[in-house]
Amino acid sequence: MSGKIILEGKDLVKSFGGRHAVDHVDFHLNDGEILGLIGPNGAGKTTLFNLISGALTIDSGLITLFGQKISGKKPYTICRMGIARTFQAAKNFPGMSVYENLLISAQFGQKNVGASAAKTITDEIIEFTALESFIGKNIKDMPLAGQKRLEVARALATKPKILLIDEVMAGLNPSEVDEAIGLVRKINDSGITVIMIEHVMKAIMSVCGRIMVLHHGQNLAEGTPEEVSSNAGVIEVYLGG
Amino acid sequence: MSSYTIILFSSIIMYIILALSWNMFSAPTGYISLATAAFFGAGIYTTAFLGELLPLPLLMLAGGIISCMLAVIVGAVTLRLRGVYFTIFTFGLVELLRSLVLWAEIKFTHVRGRFVVSADHMTVFWCMAVLLILLIAAIVLIRRSRLGKSLEAIGESEDAAAHIGVNTTAVKVAMFAISAFAVGAAGAAMATRWSYVDPGIAFNSMYSFMPVLMAIFGGTRSTVGPIAGAIVFAYLEETLITKFPSLYMIIFGLIMVGAILFLPNGIIGLIKPPVMKLIAKLPKRRVRQ
Numbered sequence: 405m406s407g408k409i410i411l412e413g414k415d416l417v418k419s420f421g422g423r424h425a426v427d428h429v430d431f432h433l434n435d436g437e438i439l440g441l442i443g444p445n446g447a448g449k450t451t452l453f454n455l456i457s458g459a460l461t462i463d464s465g466l467i468t469l470f471g472q473k474i475s476g477k478k479p480y481t482i483c484r485m486g487i488a489r490t491f492q493a494a495k496n497f498p499g500m501s502v503y504e505n506l507l508i509s510a511q512f513g514q515k516n517v518g519a520s521a522a523k524t525i526t527d528e529i530i531e532f533t534a535l536e537s538f539i540g541k542n543i544k545d546m547p548l549a550g551q552k553r554l555e556v557a558r559a560l561a562t563k564p565k566i567l568l569i570d571e572v573m574a575g576l577n578p579s580e581v582d583e584a585i586g587l588v589r590k591i592n593d594s595g596i597t598v599i600m601i602e603h604v605m606k607a608i609m610s611v612c613g614r615i616m617v618l619h620h621g622q623n624l625a626e627g628t629p630e631e632v633s634s635n636a637g638v639i640e641v642y643l644g645g
Numbered sequence: 646m647s648s649y650t651i652i653l654f655s656s657i658i659m660y661i662i663l664a665l666s667w668n669m670f671s672a673p674t675g676y677i678s679l680a681t682a683a684f685f686g687a688g689i690y691t692t693a694f695l696g697e698l699l700p701l702p703l704l705m706l707a708g709g710i711i712s713c714m715l716a717v718i719v720g721a722v723t724l725r726l727r728g729v730y731f732t733i734f735t736f737g738l739v740e741l742l743r744s745l746v747l748w749a750e751i752k753f754t755h756v757r758g759r760f761v762v763s764a765d766h767m768t769v770f771w772c773m774a775v776l777l778i779l780l781i782a783a784i785v786l787i788r789r790s791r792l793g794k795s796l797e798a799i800g801e802s803e804d805a806a807a808h809i810g811v812n813t814t815a816v817k818v819a820m821f822a823i824s825a826f827a828v829g830a831a832g833a834a835m836a837t838r839w840s841y842v843d844p845g846i847a848f849n850s851m852y853s854f855m856p857v858l859m860a861i862f863g864g865t866r867s868t869v870g871p872i873a874g875a876i877v878f879a880y881l882e883e884t885l886i887t888k889f890p891s892l893y894m895i896i897f898g899l900i901m902v903g904a905i906l907f908l909p910n911g912i913i914g915l916i917k918p919p920v921m922k923l924i925a926k927l928p929k930r931r932v933r934q
Contacts (some may be wrong), residue, residue, distance in 0.1 A: 457808060478814075479807040489808055499802035508798050511791065512810035562809050 405642050407513030409454070410597060411487070411566055415463035418451055424449040427621035428465075432608045438588065438598040440612030440629075442605075446641050448621040449601045450492060456599075458482040464476065469566075484514055488564035492571045492601075494555040499533045502546075503611065512564025513547055517527055532594075533557040533587065549580040556587065560596075567591060569600040573607055585611055605643075609633065610618045617642065651766045653883060655835070658773040660859060660879040662780055662831045664871035667856040670824040671783050672865040674817060675725075680719065683742050683826040684712040684850035684866040688832020690746060693842050696762035701772050701837065703831040713822045720818035727735025728801075732876035736853065743848035751845065758843030761836050768860040771833050780827045784868055787823070796820055855882075858897065862904045864911025873912055 409432040418426040422439040426448045443448050454460040458479040466474040476481055497505050510525035552572050573584050585607050592598050602608050607626055615632040625635045671678050688708030700715035723734045787793045795816045798806040807813050863874025
């Protein structure tokens with residue numbers, strides 16, 4: 405499953421005021437894998453996503469994508485280079501229909517996507533994420549699970565090579581979680597490498613090939629689900645003993 | 646037409662241009678700009694300096710370009726600010742330019758204010774009318790373009806727009822500059838109406854507030870809204886200023902408060918639903934016959 409390293413962060417630091425949200429973190433992502441990112445609230449998981457996607461700039465360190473430096477680049481450039489992300493609280497465009505939400509993502513996600521190409525991508529993504537029943541719907545009338553699926557679909561419409569998924573299962577009921585797990589697998593099977601932040605352990609343990617644990621903005625542990633779930637440090641700070 | 650009517654029409658067209666220009670940037674993005682007076686004043690001063698050298702259409706082009714460049718510089722610096730910070734900066738910009746031009750004028754030309762070449766009322770009217778038509782054409786084209794779509798996305802959720810590949814800063818600056826072009830061109834043409842301008846007259850913050858009032862009063866969601874708002878207010882200004890010179894700002898204020906409280910979609914929002922109902926009924930009747 406694990407191929408060569410496609411995304412790598414070295415010695416990343418990000419502080420807010422005097423507090424180190426991300427404190428000398430190293431990470432890497434292998435081509436084709438699903439990497440789980442776990443840790444207690446405030447461990448720096450979302451901040452790490454913000455650093456990778458360019459929403460925040462790093463204080464020091466280096467992030468490379470396919471060996472090319474991406475830290476310091478703007479979010480739109482990083483998106484076009486192949487990294488898409490979702491937000492913990494879905495940030496869909498509420499005034500637009502589901503179709504328009506996806507169309508606009510398809511139009512801007514990559515360079516030189518023409519109008520007809522964008523429509524093709526949109527139709528494809530609607531089918532892939534099973535959003536057919538919501539096409540004409542107002543975003544506000546969609547159930548939470550639907551909104552979160554649209555959030556993922558919007559990211560997919562930009563045709564990424566790497567997808568960062570931030571707590572897409574929070575607030576979903578068990579059958580919706582199963583559906584979401586199925587979608588993450590399907591995304592990965594289609595050739596997209598995934599990093600996911602998730603508190604739903606069932607999801608993390610069942611889909612991730614490798615898990616990285618953050619605590620107080622630092623690397624705490626890393627390994628296969630079995631290794632991580634039996635790690636004493638992880639049990640103490642996160643999984644509970 | 647009497648020359649009074651022509652002058653009144655030119656004023657109305659001027660306000661329509663200001664209101665539409667404000668609306669084309671601020672309505673989709675949600676960035677409330679109070680810089681209109683700065684761009685308008687830049688246009689006025691273009692004519693004040695170049696008035697004797699160029700014919701009116703070229704003066705308008707020059708005024709437009711200068712305003713456009715000003716907007717690019719200001720936009721590149723301030724459009725990183727969000728919400729009220731942007732609004733406050735644009736408001737400050739008008740004062741800044743007024744003081745700067747005043748200082749420069751006295752320092753380098755040793756006089757305060759200057760005389761402006763006057764142009765024939767009819768010429769001004771036609772130039773303004775052509776500018777308005779070009780502006781409306783630009784608005785319609787932009788709304789359908791990639792630029793228009795990305796502006797809409799920024800207004801809906803700027804973070805999300807950035808993360809699906811929209812270069813948000815470039816899009817905002819581009820639109821800010823395009824909207825400033827029309828304002829500067831209008832200022833260059835209208836400057837010929839005053840025979841004398843000084844920085845206080847040219848950079849009058851009223852020209853920042855009026856377009857906002859007009860667009861909100863008319864309805865910011867359509868192109869017709871700001872046009873309707875501008876016509877109503879420009880006419881009101883003309884009549885109120887002659888009949889109630891000391892009360893007219895108070896009356897404006899009351900109308901504005903009323904519009905915000907009772908007409909969230911402007912007067913167009915009030916007129917549109919019944920008109921749409923009528924249109925919806927028409928084909929059905931034809932089928933019955």
